[in-house]
Amino acid sequence: xAQINPSYKKLAAGYLFPEIARRTREFQAANPAADILRLxxxxxxxxxxxxxxxGLRAAVERQGGLEGYSGYGDSEGIPELRExxxxxxxxxxxxxxxxxxxxxxxAKPDSANIQSIFHAGSIVAVQDPAYPVYVDSNxxxxxxxxxxxxxxxxxxxxxxxxKNGFFPALPDRKVDLIYICxxxxxxxAAATHPQLKHFVEYAISQRAIILxxxxxAIFIRDQSLPHSIYEVEGAEQCAxxxxxxxxxxxxxxxxxxxxxxxxxxVAEETAPGEIKGLWTRRQNTFFNGASNxxxxxxxxxxxxxxxxxxxxxxxxxxxxxxxxxDGLDQIGVTAFGGDNAPYVWMRTPPGIDSWAFFDKLLxxxxxxxxxxxxxxxxxxxxxxxxxxxxxENVEQAAERIxxxxxx
Ligand code: MLT
Numbered sequence: 001x002a003q004i005n006p007s008y009k010k011l012a013a014g015y016l017f018p019e020i021a022r023r024t025r026e027f028q029a030a031n032p033a034a035d036i037l038r039l040x041x042x043x044x045x046x047x048x049x050x051x052x053x054x055g056l057r058a059a060v061e062r063q064g065g066l067e068g069y070s071g072y073g074d075s076e077g078i079p080e081l082r083e084x085x086x087x088x089x090x091x092x093x094x095x096x097x098x099x100x101x102x103x104x105x106x107a108k109p110d111s112a113n114i115q116s117i118f119h120a121g122s123i124v125a126v127q128d129p130a131y132p133v134y135v136d137s138n139x140x141x142x143x144x145x146x147x148x149x150x151x152x153x154x155x156x157x158x159x160x161x162x163k164n165g166f167f168p169a170l171p172d173r174k175v176d177l178i179y180i181c182x183x184x185x186x187x188x189a190a191a192t193h194p195q196l197k198h199f200v201e202y203a204i205s206q207r208a209i210i211l212x213x214x215x216x217a218i219f220i221r222d223q224s225l226p227h228s229i230y231e232v233e234g235a236e237q238c239a240x241x242x243x244x245x246x247x248x249x250x251x252x253x254x255x256x257x258x259x260x261x262x263x264x265x266v267a268e269e270t271a272p273g274e275i276k277g278l279w280t281r282r283q284n285t286f287f288n289g290a291s292n293x294x295x296x297x298x299x300x301x302x303x304x305x306x307x308x309x310x311x312x313x314x315x316x317x318x319x320x321x322x323x324x325x326d327g328l329d330q331i332g333v334t335a336f337g338g339d340n341a342p343y344v345w346m347r348t349p350p351g352i353d354s355w356a357f358f359d360k361l362l363x364x365x366x367x368x369x370x371x372x373x374x375x376x377x378x379x380x381x382x383x384x385x386x387x388x389x390x391x392e393n394v395e396q397a398a399e400r401i402x403x404x405x406x407x
Pocket of ligand 1: 040041042043108131185
């Protein structure tokens with residue numbers, strides 16, 4: 001008789017964002033007149049920029065002609081895009097080359113899949129709170145025990161708190177894989193160079209691997225902060241970086257991301273190049289490459305015009321983040337983030353937990369956000385507001401929060 005992967009049964013609840021969508025739908029059904037504003041999932045709302053649209057259109061036209069038509073491509077991505085991405089890393093003084101870049105259909109699948117090339121017995125450390133994919137993918141892979149008290153046994157949680165500025169201390173025991181997201185989803189905190197250096201030195205000394213998610217790097221305003229872990233000396237020996245066009249170019253629906261696996265990155269008993277070879281093998285087996293049309297859109301996004309347009313979008317969303325922060329300041333709510341990331345991380349009012357605040361915000365203001373506890377136990381007592389939204393909706397949400405929320 002067929003049996004299912006028993007690890008799926010360990011997963012605590014539904015995936016966070018569908019759960020929010022479900023609760024929102026229920027509220028809407030019970031309150032049909034409510035005009036709900038959504039600052040929950042970090043999903044881009046502004047249209048693709050003209051340079052990207054032109055790039056996509058031209059690619060579609062090519063595919064419609066005998067000469068321009070192409071079928072399967074390299075699962076690593078088209079050379080032009082890999083080179084364009086590598087150039088962005090090189091501009092920041094890193095030694096990343098096009099052959100280190102593996103283009104994909106997004107940072108979420110790569111974040112979930114990357115663990116498959118590591119030993120099933122690897123000890124995994126995550127920031128707490130963290131983007132749920134890091135935890136759930138390792139639960140499914142069988143690297144954890146059962147959940148108890150909001151934590152999975154066997155997983156190492158690195159607390160990110162107000163006290164440590166939402167960047168963790170080193171793990172308190174030996175670990176093999178360390179997930180770091182900077183700028184951080186959900187707290188909005190961006191790691192400094194010394195903070196990342198500390199982790200890189202630790203990883204090299206322990207032969208651990210850092211899985212670094214830089215999907216929000218383009219939102220960094222403070223240019224002294226690293227955009228990539230490879231800006232830290234030695235990181236190429238111990239870090240794999242995952243990133244995305246989703247939030248920068250508005251590709252949440254188009255789907256395009258990449259993973260950087262340098263030759264130098266090594267684990268226990270592997271030679272340089274071996275980990276890169278495993279990721280190549282994994283992608284060749286499970287993946288046929290990102291859409292050639294989406295990749296053309298990525299190339300267009302990285303032209304000078306495309307980048308200027310992306311910068312405009314990023315400024316726009318960061319303007320939204322300011323509006324949200326200002327609104328919360330006005331009513332005396334303590335909030336963080338929104339300076340170098342499109343997420344604002346607020347404390348819930350005393351005595352109100354994250355999910356209770358979700359209900360309160362929805363019923364009093366008709367605004368949807370994300371309960372902090374959905375990102376891990378240290379997210380309890382916090383709530384995330386996303387800066388992705390049309391300007392009038394964000395303004396209206398801030399106005400409702402300041403005028404209607406009962407504190
Ligand atoms: C989020 O809201 O945390 C993200 O947008 C979800 C995602 O990128 O998958």
